[in-house]
Amino acid sequence: MKHWKTLQNGINLLILLCLAVLILCPLFMIFARAVIIDGRPDFSYALNIIFNPENLRTITNSLLLGAAVVLVTTILGIPFAYLITRTQLAKHKWIDIVIMIPFMTPPFISSMGFILFMQKNGLLQQLFPFTGRLSESFFSFWGLVLVMSLHVLPFMISILKNAMLNISSSLDEAGQIFGGNFFYRFRRILAPLLSGNYAIGALLVFVKTLSEYGTPATFGTRIGFYVFTTDIHRHSTTSPIDFGKAASLSSVLVLICILMWMLQNTVTARHTYRLVGGKGSRSIQKKLPVFQSILAWGYLLLIFFMSIGIPYFSIIMTSLIKLRGYGLQAGNFTLAHYAALFSANSKGRNAIFTSLFLAFAAAFIASAIGVVIVLTARRKKAAFLSQILEGISLLPEMLPSIVLVIGIMLFWNLLYPVLPLYNTLGIMILTYVVLYLPYAVQYTTSAFIQLGDSLVQAGRTFGGSGFYIFRTITFPLIFRGILTGFMMIFIISFRELVAASMVAPPSTLTVSTFIMREFEQGSVSVGCAMAVICVFLTTGILMALKYVSSKGNGQE
Incomplete structure (x- = not known):
């Protein structure tokens, strides 16, 4: 022994x-x-x-980008998670599989798809010539934020969805009985109960945004927006190589991630509620009126179109084009x-x-x-x-x-x-x-x-x-x-x-x-x-x- x-x-x-x-x-x-x-x-x-002023700008850009991506994924993710848990859309289980496709797609490939679709004389302008200024204005800070948000959106949706499934519908019904409208009930009941899980999702999105290299390297450099990962990569691979600068920026990035993990743990500890007990819970799917149902499906399809349709259409069509100068024309595919x-x-x-x-x-x-x-x-x-x-x-x-x-x-x-x-x-x-x-x-x-x-x-x-x-x-x-x-x-x-x-x-x-x-x-x-x-x-x-x-x- x-x-x-x-x-x-x-x-x-x-x-x-x-x-x-x-x-x-x-x-x-x-x-x-x-x-x-x-x-x-x-x-x-x-x-x-x-x-150094240049590196301070890089650090500021990274933090600003992370905060903006968290904001956009929150705005897009909360309605999406609510619709697939609290309405009749919850019975369509294929939605759970489709929404994970952006995660399966390498982010740099999705970014390239958006570039090919929105650039000057790109696929969008070839299909709709009147969209010239609109498509080219996409190449901005908020365009970068949207592309990165669509990639990490499945993480936020999954976390919020699982949290909402554990919140009994009886709590919402109690608020409705006492005269609370939808927005009041969401603000006073649902939002506080989601705060702990939301903190986990927000941290995950923030850290993934700070550590992402593919999209900033393709889309970000195109608009002159440099972040931690692009500068660290440049200092360690491009002459003159300076591992000292790369290591210093890496150290700052690690410290920021550690601080964010500590902040998330604090928020989660203070705003975690025991929602699953011996009595069990029930989740009722509300049947939306026809007009609201149309809006709900339209919202989901818009998310799918932006996160899946645009990049996949762009990549596939470009791979089949014989001569790019002729674009989407009959006989120009191979x-x-x-x-x-x-x-x-x-x-x-x-x-x-x-x-x-x-x-x-x-x-x-x-x-x-x-x-x-x-x-x-x-x-x-x-x-x-x-x-x-x-x-x-x-x-x-x-x-x-x-x-x-x-x-x-x-x-x-x-x-x-x-x-x-x-x-x-x-x-x-x-x-x-x-x-x-x-x-x-x-x-x-x-x-x-x-x-x-x-x-x-x-x-x-x-x-x-x-x-x-x-x-x-x-x-x-x-x-x-x-x-x-x-x-x-x-x-x-x-x-x-x-x-x-x-x-x-x-x-x-x-x-x-x-x-x-x-x-x-x-x-x-x-x-x-x-x-x-x-x-x-x-x-x-x-x-x-x-x-x-x-x-x-x-x-x-």
Whole structure:
């Protein structure tokens, strides 16, 4: 027994060392690079960078953009969530699937779709020539806010929807009995009960906006609006490279995210109400009059048109156009751009194979590490050391991905003389594993906590070893959670942009960097063809995963 406990502690220390090398050391390198100059601490260098007028403008832009996106997602999300929970529209379950499509779409691809649709002589002007000034005025700060809001809107809607489903309709009926109109009841009953969940959604939207790179890099740079991510990327990849500035801005971004998490926890603690109890609750779907029903459907369809219709129409049509100068005209459509991606010696084909390899390798390794972490940290007699493993593994989810990528670049560049992993495909796989390890841990944990102790105890009673019990009992029962985490990591890694553009070896292209390069070089139709393949491949995999999961649940 003593030897077994010693072995467990050794495994815990080994996992902790692995997580320290993968996550903690890169984070430490960011702060160290920002304040250690010539081998000694010097905070003046970091402060001079932060308070530089240009960098102050970047920080202000980022905070302003985050606040504006939270505002717009709130305005769009609350009516949407109310309609699909409190009216007859709630019976249409397909709405829940469709609203998640913007999340499945890489944000930089959606941004490119809006650019192609709204730019001068773009698709909108070709269809409706009288919209010239209207479409071109879209390229502004609020245009950027709208594009980014439509991408993160599903997060806000999902959180608000789940919160509204837990609020009993009897509370609203009580207010109505005492003469309160709709707006009074919403302000005095529904809004206070939603405040805790709304704080979580607002924080999630704010942090995702601050950490997003694709849309600011495509749409934001077009209007001259620079934020944290674009400046950090520029300082770390464009000559003259200055990791000091990148590290200083990354440190500020991390501190802002930490402060926002603390603020959210405070708000949630003060405004959380126990809405689900032993008495249960009921949610009544109000039947809207004909005119209000038409307005409700019109609102939902408008959201779908803006978040799905415009970007998908733009990307698909542009990928089929033979000569962009002729636009949407009969006879000016071709499949040659798709064929070019798979021709002999095609960089597009190589980019697809590279992305598939990286995504599979990262998903496999992250899933394996996630299983080990969950099995170690979820033991009932786990020591304190075991319990903190899960917390460290979830840390990348709370931090902007570009910050972790900068830390990985600094740390592994320092280790290059000892372990020459930098500038290889190995560093890309390692970066993907660090960024998406939380998915593996969360999905495996979700499956593991549903297991009863009786099954494992039965295996031990009949003399099964620990490995035998894991192989024949535990693993089959948590396999669906592992598979779900694997597929989510595969999908997101396949279309990853920030890490691929920063740590990829020279002349190595992935799907995302290939698309960006084609747009920058003017081969827009070829880039759109690759974008269509990327979107439909990842969306198809996710839909298949949902189908398999639902089928498996039905069989149980």
